[in-house]
Amino acid sequence: MNRIQTGIRTNVSTFLRTPLNVVLALLLPVVVIEGWGQAMAGLPTMPTVEAIPIDLGRLLGAIFGVAIIAGLMGLAQMISARAADRRLVQTGYPPRTLLATRLATLGGVTVVVAAVNYGVLWLTISPEAPVLTFVFLVLAGLVYAFLGALVGALLPRLFEGSLVVVFLAMMDAFLSGDSPLAADIPEFVEYFPLYHPKELLQEAMFQGTYTTGDLGFVAGYLLVLLVLVTVVFGVTMRTSGGWSA
Amino acid sequence: MNRTTTAFSIGIKEQARNYVLVALLVVLPVSFITLAFAVTQDVEMPVRTLVDGETATVMRGMPEVHGVIMTPITSALIAGLAGLFLMREAKDTDGRLAVAGYRAWQVIAARFGVLAAITLIVTGVSVGVMLIDFQPEQLWWFITAMLVVSVTYGLIGMLVGAVLDRLAGMWLMLILPMLDIGLFQDPLFIQSEPDWWMKLFPGYWPVRVMVDTGLTTDVDTALSLVWATGYLLLVAVLAIGIYYRATQAS
Numbered sequence: 001m002n003r004i005q006t007g008i009r010t011n012v013s014t015f016l017r018t019p020l021n022v023v024l025a026l027l028l029p030v031v032v033i034e035g036w037g038q039a040m041a042g043l044p045t046m047p048t049v050e051a052i053p054i055d056l057g058r059l060l061g062a063i064f065g066v067a068i069i070a071g072l073m074g075l076a077q078m079i080s081a082r083a084a085d086r087r088l089v090q091t092g093y094p095p096r097t098l099l100a101t102r103l104a105t106l107g108g109v110t111v112v113v114a115a116v117n118y119g120v121l122w123l124t125i126s127p128e129a130p131v132l133t134f135v136f137l138v139l140a141g142l143v144y145a146f147l148g149a150l151v152g153a154l155l156p157r158l159f160e161g162s163l164v165v166v167f168l169a170m171m172d173a174f175l176s177g178d179s180p181l182a183a184d185i186p187e188f189v190e191y192f193p194l195y196h197p198k199e200l201l202q203e204a205m206f207q208g209t210y211t212t213g214d215l216g217f218v219a220g221y222l223l224v225l226l227v228l229v230t231v232v233f234g235v236t237m238r239t240s241g242g243w244s245a
Numbered sequence: 246m247n248r249t250t251t252a253f254s255i256g257i258k259e260q261a262r263n264y265v266l267v268a269l270l271v272v273l274p275v276s277f278i279t280l281a282f283a284v285t286q287d288v289e290m291p292v293r294t295l296v297d298g299e300t301a302t303v304m305r306g307m308p309e310v311h312g313v314i315m316t317p318i319t320s321a322l323i324a325g326l327a328g329l330f331l332m333r334e335a336k337d338t339d340g341r342l343a344v345a346g347y348r349a350w351q352v353i354a355a356r357f358g359v360l361a362a363i364t365l366i367v368t369g370v371s372v373g374v375m376l377i378d379f380q381p382e383q384l385w386w387f388i389t390a391m392l393v394v395s396v397t398y399g400l401i402g403m404l405v406g407a408v409l410d411r412l413a414g415m416w417l418m419l420i421l422p423m424l425d426i427g428l429f430q431d432p433l434f435i436q437s438e439p440d441w442w443m444k445l446f447p448g449y450w451p452v453r454v455m456v457d458t459g460l461t462t463d464v465d466t467a468l469s470l471v472w473a474t475g476y477l478l479l480v481a482v483l484a485i486g487i488y489y490r491a492t493q494a495s
Binding site: 018020021024025028031032035036039040042043044068069072073075076080155157158159160162163164166167169170171174175181182183184185186 | 263265266269273276277280281283284285286287290291307311322323326327330409410411412413415416417419420423424428429431433434435436
């Protein structure tokens with residue numbers, strides 16, 4: 001078994017060793033999706049305010065749910081094993097390999113979380129393009145997973161890191177999420193992490209199509225985050241261990 | 246200086262030395278609450294609240310209503326996460342203080358003091374930012390309810406920190422205040438009598454007080470503040486008990 005497989009297996013078993021993490025990862029999407037859908041649909045219709053249809057509310061809840069679960073997981077993944085990672089680097093484990101195992105684990109768990117959210121959505125809404133809907137939900141999760149990993153690499157304390165990820169996700173959900181309460185949304189909101197994944201998901205869910213520009217933007221976003229995480233992780237490991245391979 | 250004061254001042258110094266944390270405790274409420282006011286549509290919306298002891302629907306500007314909700318969400322989120330991480334730290338270190346001769350109540354008083362200080366700062370900053378855009382009709386009642394909901398969430402964070410690990414705790418302490426205060430207690434979304442299970446959430450009684458004293462001139466929810474304080478005391482007793490057990494075990 002090579003180092004990457006060993007690393008991924010270790011990371012996954014660490015996550016699964018805490019059954020409450022697994023239970024919450026499965027349970028929270030149901031609560032968030034239904035809570036979001038029901039609440040958004042309850043808004044009274046006024047001349048310039050329109051209640052969000054319950055299905056769109058559920059979809060927005062699913063995007064937020066996937067993003068926040070994956071984002072905090074990315075953060076915890078980078079911070080919790082920082083000391084151990086340094087020791088591994090000192091014993092000759094290449095930082096790139098370490099990072100690859102962390103991100104691969106993160107990607108795998110994000111797919112599972114997205115699948116759970118998709119399952120909950122599927123019980124109440126019939127997506128026009130089921131595969132695309134699932135893929136775009138995964139992309140929304142990956143963007144936040146990598147963002148969480150970046151925050152974790154830059155700000156290696158869970159309290160501070162969680163505050164940054166949580167407030168970013170809340171502002172993002174409010175501004176990118178078609179909130180019926182908001183007006184005069186600034187133009188820079190389209191650079192927010194969830195803006196384009198939300199556009200993709202909404203189109204795939206209700207029209208069965210997607211816009212290539214949105215997909216390109218998300219792919220670019222992921223690439224930039226990946227490069228940033230790799231650079232920052234490399235720098236933090238080099239301070240004590242150095243690149244060994 | 247007695248032992249409790251020593252442990253408390255060390256705890257405060259430890260947090261204050263962390264400049265990133267101090268900056269975040271100020272920057273996050275300022276940016277989040279300011280943004281909420283800036284982008285909310287300036288239209289009148291129906292709000293269900295108590296007027297002269299009777300439930301009535303009044304028309305209020307959406308930025309004001311949104312401000313009444315966004316301000317406690319901000320402080321409850323930060324206080325909840327602070328409680329969570331204080332408990333996680335306590336599980337690692339406070340057992341050693343007990344071995345060194347500290348009595349349980351001294352350690353508990355010091356830790357809860359640190360949580361209270363963080364909660365006071367966050368509540369102060371949140372209310373201060375809110376006052377730039379919106380003045381509640383009954384400011385001191387509003388602030389009291391803000392403190393009650395923030396401290397309650399701080400203590401719930403401690404409870405969660407004792408039971409769950411960091412990752413699961415963070416998930417819960419984000420999603421709980423957001424669903425509770427942001428959706429289930431928001432008078433914009435809940436236009437009829439709330440379901441019985443919504444009343445079980447920590448935000449129900451204090452947010453009722455904040456909606457009433459923030460948006461109407463009379464105070465009709467004094468009893469709700471009593472219930473909110475009762476809820477807080479119950480959570481405090483549970484948190485102290487769990488904290489005691491957690492530090493004894495370590």
